[in-house]
Amino acid sequence: MKKWPVFDNEGDLPVGIHQATLTEILQHFGTGTEERKLIGQRLEHIFILAHSTGKVARFIVFGSFVTAKPVPGDVDIFLLMENSFDVSQVRGEAALVFDPQRTQEVFGASVFWIRKQGAITSEQEAVEDWQIKRDNSRRGIVEVIHNDSEQSRT
Numbered sequence: 001m002k003k004w005p006v007f008d009n010e011g012d013l014p015v016g017i018h019q020a021t022l023t024e025i026l027q028h029f030g031t032g033t034e035e036r037k038l039i040g041q042r043l044e045h046i047f048i049l050a051h052s053t054g055k056v057a058r059f060i061v062f063g064s065f066v067t068a069k070p071v072p073g074d075v076d077i078f079l080l081m082e083n084s085f086d087v088s089q090v091r092g093e094a095a096l097v098f099d100p101q102r103t104q105e106v107f108g109a110s111v112f113w114i115r116k117q118g119a120i121t122s123e124q125e126a127v128e129d130w131q132i133k134r135d136n137s138r139r140g141i142v143e144v145i146h147n148d149s150e151q152s153r154t
Helices: 022-029 032-053 100-107 125-131
Strands: 015-022 056-062 075-081 109-117 141-143
Touching: 015 022, 015 109, 015 125, 022 032, 022 141, 032 056, 032 075, 032 100, 032 109, 056 125, 075 125, 100 109
Parallel strands: 015 141, 075 109
Antiparallel strands: 056 075, 056 141
């Protein structure tokens, strides 16, 4: 079981990329209120759909879901995709994950994605940039390190 750091005075995780399994993330952030449970289910569904492409390089969760807020607004996700990812080849429900307007409408989530080659500086910096909040302060974000919930079903 992952030991999570204490939230700061703003209710955010300390600055950094906190790695955890999907199960650990859902156990820590997807409980407590009905809203958190629902958003956790959305996160898991999006995770499974995104990974069905076989092209996810990194899956990052940020925003109010990974804070101390009892009622987060939604779940915010950044996907770093392999260079070979071709969004025009994604079919069915998984295609909705890569259409920002439909993702918000259907899943109540904000999903942003780029291919590795789209990172202006480096892949790591592209991920680290999601720590920057609207007020230019920084917060911690969470990276899903592997799909443990999917493995436990097979």
